[in-house]
Amino acid sequence: MRAQRAAVDMSAGALATRAGISRSMMSRIERGLVSPSIEVLDKIATVLDVPISRFFADQVRRLDLSHVPAGKGLKIERVDAVQGYHYELLGHLLSGNLFVEPYLITLSKDAKPYPTFQHPGVKFIYMLSGRVKYRYGSRTMEVKAGDSLLFDARALHGAEVLRERPISYLSLVFTLRE
Incomplete structure (x- = not known):
């Protein structure tokens, strides 16, 4: 209190x-x-x-803090179907029943569209630069710098057409512990 x-x-x-x-x-x-x-x-x-x-x-057990100085996030290079999608993990919260993972995602010039991401949780995307045609389930929408998306990540989703580069966006994934 x-x-x-x-x-x-x-x-x-x-x-x-x-x-x-x-x-x-x-x-x-x-x-x-x-x-x-x-x-x-x-x-x-x-x-x-x-x-x-x-x-x-129980607030004491649920307190996490993650501080990542600029440019010091954990770099994750993907080599599968999303090669060219460069992930920088900007922190994480693992306490309690909620996992939160914020990523800065930058697409390299050789990145290809990948509209079939699918995973548990809720995802929030904020476009920093570029323009894409984004698929969510059976819907598509034009997404540009300054736009945001919030959705249930269990549906197929992702960039279907890479319209204008450079493309970068913040992606926050919220997942409940089972």
Whole structure:
């Protein structure tokens, strides 16, 4: 609760006042000395603008931080059907039930279209440069620098036509641990 309050830059006294409880009660709640009622938790959650379930999450076990200085991401060279697609892993989060993998993907001049990627999770793509005709399942769309896509990655997807080079984009893959 203290972390949630700090995130919105609110004092314990201000939170107590807005939630309609005493400052001493707020202090005892934050120190784990009392177990507040659901009604009190609901009032506090409303003031903090968070779901009440947030107070029951184990935040300590779910904290990861990945810092990758510019140009220092892990380079991954693909030699299969996506040869010429250069991946730079920009970090990763593996804690809890969610895996997050952000990649900077750059297509070399010899890269070929590859519209048949398919894997578990949700993918977010943000085009940095270039223009492609992108396939998602049975749909195609023109995607250019500044455009973004967000989709379920279980469907076949990928660049079907490489229209304008150089092509680079951020790709973030979110996968739940089974």
